Amino acid sequence: MKAIWKWVISIIVLIIVGLVGVLWYLSHNWRPLVEEKLKEVVKSSTDSLYRLTYDDLDLSVALGNVTLENVALIPDSTVYKQMEQAKTAPDNLYRIQLKSLKIKRFGIIDILTNRKLNIKSINFESPDIQLTHKYHAYNDTLPDKPRKSLYESFKDVLTSVNVRDIQIDNIAFKYTKVEAGKSSDLALDSIQVRVHDVLIDETSLADTSRFYYTKLVEIIIPSFTYKFSDGFYMAKFDELKINTREQNILLTNVDYKPVMDRTTYFKKRGKNVTMTTLHFDTLRVEKLNFQRLLDNQQTLAERVQVKNGYVKLFGDKRYPKTPVNQIGQAPHQKLLRAKSLIKLDTVLVEGIDVVYGEMSGKYHREGAITFNKAAGILTNVTNDSIALVKNRYMKADLGAKIMDSGNLRAKFSFDMLSDNGAHSYSGSVGPMQARLFNKVLHPLLNVEIASGNIRSVRFHIEGTDYRSRGDFRFDYNNLKIDLLDEQGQKKPKRVVSFLVNQLIINDSNPDANEIYHVGKVNHKRVPEHTFFKNLWESLLDGIKQTAGISKEREARLMGTAEKAKSALEDTQGAVKKTKGFFKKLFKKDKEGQDASEQ
Template structure:
């Protein structure tokens, strides 16, 4: 891409030189001379690999205006093939067409004397650029390369200085064709606008720290962008992207990951229980980007990335079979290390983010849902850069939110980025709330109902890696009472009276601490199944701590199961005995009825006689 920009700059320079020559000599044959010089410029700067075509060239040397219509830069494929045969072909081929190119107010007369060329505006309307990438293996092994000339070296024999106030590329269509792999892939970008301000090329401008590639500012804007994901399940949409090298800031507005199918057809197509995402980010801003480092080394270093006003909706349907793949080594911080893009973000900020997870349960035939409202927080030292990690390998996330918009939650996660086992710690506190708000998720997914519980606070902390989590939980509450539910034949969820009574009387603790002041600390110990995701792992380990805190441990669960079996056996025996007695009584009743009818008939016969 840099080489193409150098060629394109060369073309513009030679156009300016043409105007300069026309102003100096003002001969009748200036136009053929300019056209000849322009074509030579392209041939010389591209080693004959490219040629140019255009419909019309209109130059006015007196006012310094130029108009080029239907301009095309075309690769010469016969030359390209010869370069391939000689193992000298480049990895990329470029094809450019421009509807109209306009250059305004060139100071050609002054440039004759001062050797300083000034151009007010260059406007390029609807440029269409296609880059075809076909990597040649020998380019990776070439040790000695031909020295490249910078823009000043291209002009120094004619001009001491070139200054362009504004360059505008309007309505750019960009297409990247990747032919380096077995399957050809094409990526397109439309509605792209670029404005370059205060371009200065002289002997010192390359060392000017206030400039990026000889310019004071490059502004890039993309509107109404949409692309389908490779799996055809989603659209990625974006209303607007803007970037400025002067502000070192990239801003994206109304970014969406939008499902292409409604929930029912989505799962029919997928065929298994898979998370369905619906994401919307109102505003994303990346500040203080090292643009020069990104261009030279493709490394994204920035001071901050802020996500403002976002909605994250995740849905699953466990009526479909589970697709259990091994998720070991795929935690968020481990995935960050595997990114192909080297990056270092000093601080990732979350502001006013709403997160929702819902799941349809095959057993209850209901959908459970949990909401985290108004998530705010910071994640510091987000990096996979080895040099940065050598100095500081700890990534820390601190977030606060409201569960169902009511229960305040503060959470801290510490990720040890250099740990081979994916080591991390987590700790947090949940404030006071009415526990019945949890029925939205507990009833459909847990087949239980919270009749009452007054949660005062929950504190938890644990040390974990990709295999086990170990920690403690302090759960302060009172007035706990639950119902154990079952799904009836008519589809409704009904209370299992016996199981509920056993649970409330013999299993769970009604309050913590107890009336005697005894406090039960829940122990968190959970061995992660290989298929469990990071967030499932967090939830399951916390759930272990909650169960321990309310008095439900393995021994009590086993005791309840055996008691239920014994009571169930007694109840069944009682039912059998009752049925037997009921049958005997019914038999006696029927005999008495029969006897009465016989006696009645005998009396009727006696009266007739």
């Protein structure tokens, strides 16, 4: 019996020794074969455009480990020039270097028996990636040639490749755009990438549960800052997170802002171009189709959330503004003309302060109107013609506190397929003190509201590119106005203020005769006025009518001001100044447009 065990043990020992010998032989003699195959695969899969280099290759067949030191994927400039001459060169050219590439636990038996490569993990240490983009028109005009898939590039060697996990740490990425002989750079640093469950075989590319062969790609990009080439603005964020399995993108502390102060901004511009500042604590995109985004530059997502932040717009009337025809330039019309497909089912806005401020060209004072803690929802935000056939309306339902007081609610509906920009908006404002508007009236029009209680505002307007029509209801009482002198003082204009309050406006609606005034808006758009400025002027038409100032009465009042001028010569020309005020109030001169700009 003992002899049998001796034979068994001897056989096992011989097998182990044989395996060790085979593995030792493979470790020492497969290196040239592995190196040859590696370089051959890279060369054939890139049409000889790239070559693979490294300082050292450590192959342990027994453990199933491979380590490459100082690896580089280098483009061949001669081949690239030849491809450009043949009009086959790609727009993007890569140069990749990394300190080491570590492959752990690959199955040698599966490679030998089934031609399948199974790997537990791959680690890329400190990659340095340089991407150069050079536009070639023929890539747009020529039909795409059938390209080899990744599987087709190695199917003669392996039938499948599966990698459980890939970790890429501390990526340095530089993007260079070459255009008209000039280049601009964008650099990112300390990027982290994790990839889970990569499968490359005959069927995996068509697997809809995978994104480019993977079950998960997770990317974290910290501390990004970019200055735009115009020299006026910069963009930045604290962190960007991308998760392809959840189909989400998350940006934190997002900023788009000028790189200079207001004075310098407008001095350099030399004209009244609105200065824009944006900040959002959180910007989240959910259920984003990454495949369509990368393949076709199309943005399709179920939901976008913008949370906590501000939008600040500022103009300066001391500088000229070049009139430009704004017909067809409304936000929804620009969306429809966007070159790339956009389809956002829902956009949620929460906790955004909106401020529009302006420097008066005459009084050199800053006035501002605010919409605090704006929140709401936009639906069917798209230029997708197929989706618009089913539902042609983009809608917005928004709320805010105007001047941090009255509750404002507004609903918009945009007919995306209308030839003349058809749209509608309705809304309401809750109770608030009228004096709060002095923050914009005093600096820009040199006028103050002495008293006034706004009980409610309600409106519904139907509009096109050319005209707005609708109803405006404004309930208020105890409205009194003070006109100020050039130094902003009330006393010198008491007589004029009295005339305005007694003869020009109704101090309440319903008025003293219990007549309720409804504004019947019928406003013809000035082509050079923006969509939002036209919206404000349409509402202003309603405000004037509900205050008892119809167009006919306005004309008569202007005539009355002329007569009052000669009757009140002893008031140091006060009524002459009143006429100037009328012009401002009723938009008869350029300065009166201050409050309605934008």
